[in-house]
Amino acid sequence: MGLTKTEAFSEDQNELASLAKALAHPARIAILQHLLKINACICGDLVDVLPLSQPTVSQHLKALKSVGLIKGCIEGTSVSYCIDAARWNLVRERxxxxxxxxxxxxxxxx
Amino acid sequence: MGLTKTEAFSEDQNELASLAKALAHPARIAILQHLLKINACICGDLVDVLPLSQPTVSQHLKALKSVGLIKGCIEGTSVSYCIDAARWNLVRERxxxxxxxxxxxxxxxx
DNA sequence: AAATTCTATCGTAATATTGCGATATTAAAA
DNA sequence: TTTTAATATCGCAATATTACGATAGAATTT
Known part of the structure; x- marks a missing residue:
């Protein structure tokens, strides 16, 4: 089928699994490592650093944002992304x- | 495409991502939690505990085994699965x- | 206002994952 | 040896993920 039986598992199990899923791609690991290193940067910088197109990078950023590991601040025409420290520490503990x-x-x- | 550009990322990044991928399904989290609780059990026990068929459970066990988080000891016609403590601790540190x-x-x- | 810059979204193609019935495999039991 | 029990694998269908070109949206610059 290809459909995870989400409703058949506990909230706890689904939550941890979806956090893991956010980390389950080398590009997203690379994005997080870069943000950890330079604190914050715009999407375009990540496109320069990563071997992926701009839409693809944007898509990975969205995935990380949806679990709260990063947040984006609008700065003029660009968006500055950075780690959400509070959420990061929660996930670390998890x-x-x-x-x-x-x-x-x-x-x-x- | 749907094909992760593995070769474009570092070994480190790919490794961490694939470890995360092993945890990226509630059924695999549930399997690990069960093994953590009861130390070891056979596949059939997990089939009883989980809301999934035997082939599906077997598939998830294979995924966990392939990253080394669990190991299986053959005991007659059944296989006793358990956490690989050494590997587990390595992954924990990772x-x-x-x-x-x-x-x-x-x-x-x- | 028009052009520029940066990011997000849409649409699509290719591959991956999930789930299970059917079946193969292996070892114990009868 | 035949049966039984337990697990793994095959094959398939359905859904999800990944990647990117094209394009839309939003704010700055000219």
Missing amino acids: FGTFFDTLVAEQDCSC | FGTFFDTLVAEQDCSC
Whole structure:
């Protein structure tokens, strides 16, 4: 089918999965890394840095924005994008607690 | 197209993206949560727990196994799945250092 | 006002993912 | 050896994602 049975899973599970999905493309990782490095930049700068066209970069920015990891400030004709620090830290914790669920002894030796 | 330009991004970026992709489905999150809770179980148990058919669960298990987050031990006719603790901790660090890249002051107030 | 600049959206093509029935595979059990 | 049980794989259909050219929209510049 190709349709994820969203309604069959918990809100928690869907939320974490969709956060992961936002990170599930090298271009979006690259965008985030660039923003982390230079704090903020406009879409056009990302188009210069990435091996992708302007519409494609814009599409990836939209995906990151839709989960709240970045935000865009309109500055004249351009849009300055940057990390949303508050949301970023929430997401960091979300993944952190997920990964920290593993208890030390837990391991099937095989 | 629908084809990610993998070769145009760094190995690092592709690796992190593919780890995220493994987590980018609620069923796979649910599988990992279940394994975290009960340490190990066979595929059939997961089929009972999840709202998905056996082939679909098997497919999700394969995806998790391919990135190394879980491993399967053959036990007679069944396969006991569990978290690969060593790999798990590596992935935890991978995401951890990524998220920790954000410097405290960094934020565009808008 | 017209031209320019920058970004978003539309439309489309190609590939990927998801889900499941049917079936193959493998090992234990009868 | 035949049956049973458990899992993996195949094949297919439906939906999602990725990428980009063309174009629309919005604000600045000329």
